[in-house]
Amino acid sequence: MKHEEKKIQHLPASCSGEDIAAALTADGAVIVDSVLSPAYVDEVNAELRPWIEKTSAGPDTFSGKNTRRTGALIARSRKCRELVMHPLALGACGKFLAHATSYQLHLTQVIAIGPGEPAQTIHRDQWAFDFFSFPKGFEVQCNTIWAMTDFTERNGATRVIPGSNRFDDKLRFKEEDTIPAEMTRGSVLFYSGSVYHGGGANRSEETRIGINITYNLSWLRQEENQYLAVPMEVARTLPVELLRLMGYQRGAYALGYVGDLLDPIQIVRPDITNTGLGDTQGTTEKLKKQGRELRQG
Numbered sequence: 456m457k458h459e460e461k462k463i464q465h466l467p468a469s470c471s472g473e474d475i476a477a478a479l480t481a482d483g484a485v486i487v488d489s490v491l492s493p494a495y496v497d498e499v500n501a502e503l504r505p506w507i508e509k510t511s512a513g514p515d516t517f518s519g520k521n522t523r524r525t526g527a528l529i530a531r532s533r534k535c536r537e538l539v540m541h542p543l544a545l546g547a548c549g550k551f552l553a554h555a556t557s558y559q560l561h562l563t564q565v566i567a568i569g570p571g572e573p574a575q576t577i578h579r580d581q582w583a584f585d586f587f588s589f590p591k592g593f594e595v596q597c598n599t600i601w602a603m604t605d606f607t608e609r610n611g612a613t614r615v616i617p618g619s620n621r622f623d624d625k626l627r628f629k630e631e632d633t634i635p636a637e638m639t640r641g642s643v644l645f646y647s648g649s650v651y652h653g654g655g656a657n658r659s660e661e662t663r664i665g666i667n668i669t670y671n672l673s674w675l676r677q678e679e680n681q682y683l684a685v686p687m688e689v690a691r692t693l694p695v696e697l698l699r700l701m702g703y704q705r706g707a708y709a710l711g712y713v714g715d716l717l718d719p720i721q722i723v724r725p726d727i728t729n730t731g732l733g734d735t736q737g738t739t740e741k742l743k744k745q746g747r748e749l750r751q752g
């Protein structure tokens with residue numbers, strides 16, 4: 456089956472979160488070019504290299520038997536903490552996931568696709584939620600892949616079907632139904648949980664390295680367990696905004712509370728007395744409204 460070949464839109468690094476969210480709504484995928492300088496990418500790669508070297512290849516063909524997936528990036532890399540909180544990512548999530556009380560970090564993972572790796576099965580990332588079919592247009596994820604090497608068709612650039620965010624669920628596609636998200640090192644691919652995509656086949660002699668940082672609605676489970684991946688003594692040193700993204704916040708009125716209805720941030724940072732019920736992402740008003748509705752109901 457050959458689909459109408461839609462291109463992947465490119466935006467300049469000067470674009471806004473709104474621009475990204477609009478492109479995601481239209482096509483489910485968009486590339487923002489040259490966001491990170493070559494020097495910045497070098498620093499990130501230097502921090503990650505020892506961890507990638509220690510990582511084993513995947514256990515199955517979906518993970519990739521010639522692909523190394525290295526997680527816990529908040530614990531392991533200071534630069535990745537900055538990427539998790541990159542203003543373009545948070546700006547895009549703030550718009551694209553604005554229909555929920557808040558959003559959170561879903562996972563942090565280097566995906567290093569080695570030479571000879573075949574193409575990954577085309578999928579929707581939101582199938583992670585036990586293959587539940589969310590209503591069309593109801594977006595539950597906002598995802599990034601930061602290119603740490605150039606992404607080319609030959610070295611395994613992510614394959615995407617632009618516009619497939621509006622397709623039916625549980626469809627099957629072949630590599631030739633997709634197009635490669637080719638981008639230069641330092642660029643970033645944004646894609647929705649609903650867009651059909653997959654890692655490309657690496658037909659080159661080099662390893663393709665991307666950093667997958669994804670975000671989801673706070674009422675869903677996170678794919679990577681941040682509470683266990685980041686030791687508490689490290690967590691205590693992190694900015695409050697990052698802690699909240701990691702899940703130290705209430706997902707809606709009561710999701711994730713601790714003890715006597717405490718905001719989980721108070722366990723990590725007992726010095727924070729004014730919890731603001733989640734003081735980022737404009738959640739305070741939404742949570743207060745939910746509280747009023749419950750009291751009235």
Ligand SMILES: O=C(O)CCC(=O)C(=O)O
Nearest residue numbers: 566612613652653654655
């Ligand atoms: O590495 C890539 O390009 C994409 C991988 C992917 O889609 C996944 O593992 O869910």
Ligand SMILES: [Fe+2]
Nearest residue numbers: 579580652653
């Ligand atoms: Fe994926």
